[in-house]
Amino acid sequence: MSDDRFSALLLEEKDGKVTAAVQSLSADRLPAGDVTVRVAASTLNYKDGMILKGLGRLVRAYPHVPGIDFAGVVEHSDCAEFKPGDQVVLTGWRVGEVHWGGYSQKARVKGDWLVKLPAGLTAERAMAIGTAGFTAMLAVQSLEAHGLTPDRAGEVLVTGAAGGVGSVAVAVLAHLGYRVAASTGRPAEHDYLRGLGAAEIVERGELAQAPGRPLLAERWAGCVDAVGGTTLASVLAGMRYGGAVAACGLAGGAELATTVVPFLLRGVNLLGIDSVMCPKPARLTAWARLARDLPMDKLDAMTTRVALKDLPPYADRILAGQVRGRLVVDVNAV
Ligand code: NDP
Numbered sequence: 001m002s003d004d005r006f007s008a009l010l011l012e013e014k015d016g017k018v019t020a021a022v023q024s025l026s027a028d029r030l031p032a033g034d035v036t037v038r039v040a041a042s043t044l045n046y047k048d049g050m051i052l053k054g055l056g057r058l059v060r061a062y063p064h065v066p067g068i069d070f071a072g073v074v075e076h077s078d079c080a081e082f083k084p085g086d087q088v089v090l091t092g093w094r095v096g097e098v099h100w101g102g103y104s105q106k107a108r109v110k111g112d113w114l115v116k117l118p119a120g121l122t123a124e125r126a127m128a129i130g131t132a133g134f135t136a137m138l139a140v141q142s143l144e145a146h147g148l149t150p151d152r153a154g155e156v157l158v159t160g161a162a163g164g165v166g167s168v169a170v171a172v173l174a175h176l177g178y179r180v181a182a183s184t185g186r187p188a189e190h191d192y193l194r195g196l197g198a199a200e201i202v203e204r205g206e207l208a209q210a211p212g213r214p215l216l217a218e219r220w221a222g223c224v225d226a227v228g229g230t231t232l233a234s235v236l237a238g239m240r241y242g243g244a245v246a247a248c249g250l251a252g253g254a255e256l257a258t259t260v261v262p263f264l265l266r267g268v269n270l271l272g273i274d275s276v277m278c279p280k281p282a283r284l285t286a287w288a289r290l291a292r293d294l295p296m297d298k299l300d301a302m303t304t305r306v307a308l309k310d311l312p313p314y315a316d317r318i319l320a321g322q323v324r325g326r327l328v329v330d331v332n333a334v
Contacts, residue, residue: 007334008104009308011052013062018054020066020312022334031100033108034079037088039072040123042102043130044306044314044327045164046251051096052315058097067329068095069131070102071123079111087117089126089287091134092276103308105331115283118291127328128303129290132164135275137286137293139165139224139246140172142271146244148222150177154240155200155219157181159207160226160251160321162189167325169224170196171298172290181220183207183231189324196298204231208252211237214261222246229253236262236270244269251321302326307333 010023030036050056051066059066069091074082082088093113095101100108117126148156156173160166161182173180174197182193185204193201210230216238223235223243228250235245236258247270262268278286302325306314310333317323 006105007308007331008065008100008106009067009311011054011059011062011064011066013054016054018052018062020052022309027106030106030108033110034077035074035082035088035111035114036076036106036108037070037072037090037114038075039070039102039105039107039331041072041127042067042070042329042331043127043132044311044318044323044329045069045131046249046318047131048096049315049318052312053319060098065100065104066096067102067104068092068097069127070107070331071117071126072107073123075106077111082111082114082116087123088114089117089123090114091131092278094276103311103329103331112280115280115287118287120291124328125296125299128299128326129168129294130164130326130328131275132326133168133290133294134286135248135273136165136168136172136224137290138275138278138282139169139248139273140176141282141286141289142246142273143222143224143244146269146271147242148244150179152221154221154243155179155181157183157202157220157223157235158198158226159183159223159231159235160249161193161198162186162324163226163251163321164323164326165224165226165248167196167302168294168299170198171302172294173224174198175293175295175298185321192301192324195301207231207234209234210257213237214259215265218266224248227252229255230257232256233258236268239266239268242267244271246271246273248273303328305330309334
């Protein structure tokens with residue numbers, strides 16, 4: 001491959017059907033931006049699964065290179081903050097949705113969107129964290145900002161625990177000294193979750209039914225919720241007085257049928273987590289904390305790897321809730 005050419009997973013759309021294939025492209029196809037990055041790794045997140053399948057109208061223009069996050073080395077920079085050779089990581093800013101993303105050996109983006117790789121992380125581990133792990137840390141920070149401490153009574157619940165956001169949330173919270181309850185629909189992953197630090201496993205079905213009453217017995221001190229829907233409604237009804245729920249995702253549905261009673265009678269806080277447009281200072285804090293508060297042996301235990309050429313079938317698996325932990329995409333295995 002000449003220096004100008006690179007391989008990428010290109011999505012094309014015909015008659016409403018989206019197809020994906022690894023193709024060799026020239027650098028003049030890259031979108032506008034002031035920093036060009038030689039990508040080392042990307043990952044598969046739930047949103048990538050939707051984009052690979054052409055769901056949710058997340059991508060409006062084809063051909064398109066997906067991949068909502070990546071880590072790599074700066075190759076060319078017109079941005080004062082970065083110079084060639086700098087190791088960088090990117091999540092969010094709708095890269096991989098409206099701007100070509102990380103399923104590619106090269107990416108061109110705005111320097112403002114990049115974060116320097118924090119000390120202690122390799123590009124591969126930064127991507128093992130990726131968008132899902134970054135979101136989990138934003139959720140933990142938000143719960144802490146609303147008063148959660150390890151000595152508060154009650155457990156901290158993580159829903160969708162065996163998935164990407166959930167796995168990182170369990171490992172970080174357990175490392176910080178919280179007593180973590182992990183909710184999963186996968187009995188085969190109970191030992192995995194205990195290995196990440198979960199003190200208790202909650203069957204997904206226990207939370208999946210609408211709560212039926214505005215309030216249930218007080219149970220959770222806090223919650224990182226990746227599931228939404230009736231699960232989130234059940235969690236809100238079962239919060240302890242003054243507890244907070246960080247709502248990250250909707251793997252179980254976007255509707256939320258609840259009442260105002262948990263907010264009025266228990267002072268519950270419902271906190272929205274957005275990793276996409278999150279401002280840079282908060283990004284830097286979250287990445288620094290991920291390097292500090294996420295044990296690397298736990299991160300390695302939740303990570304599997306896939307070659308870029310083998311990635312497309314995993315879209316169905318992540319949308320069906322069948323991917324465990326984090327899936328790192330080796331963009332150089334084409
Ligand atoms: P994963 O697919 O890795 O994890 C989702 C988990 O949710 C699954 O592993 C499964 O966990 C559980 N689950 C799946 N389907 C259902 C269902 N029908 N009912 C109940 N539980 C279900 O996805 P991610 O962790 O990458 O993302 C999780 C959610 O967070 C997604 O909705 C995603 O879009 C969102 N997200 C939001 C971000 C933000 O900025 N707010 C950023 C990143 C992700 P188990 O098998 O353990 O039950």
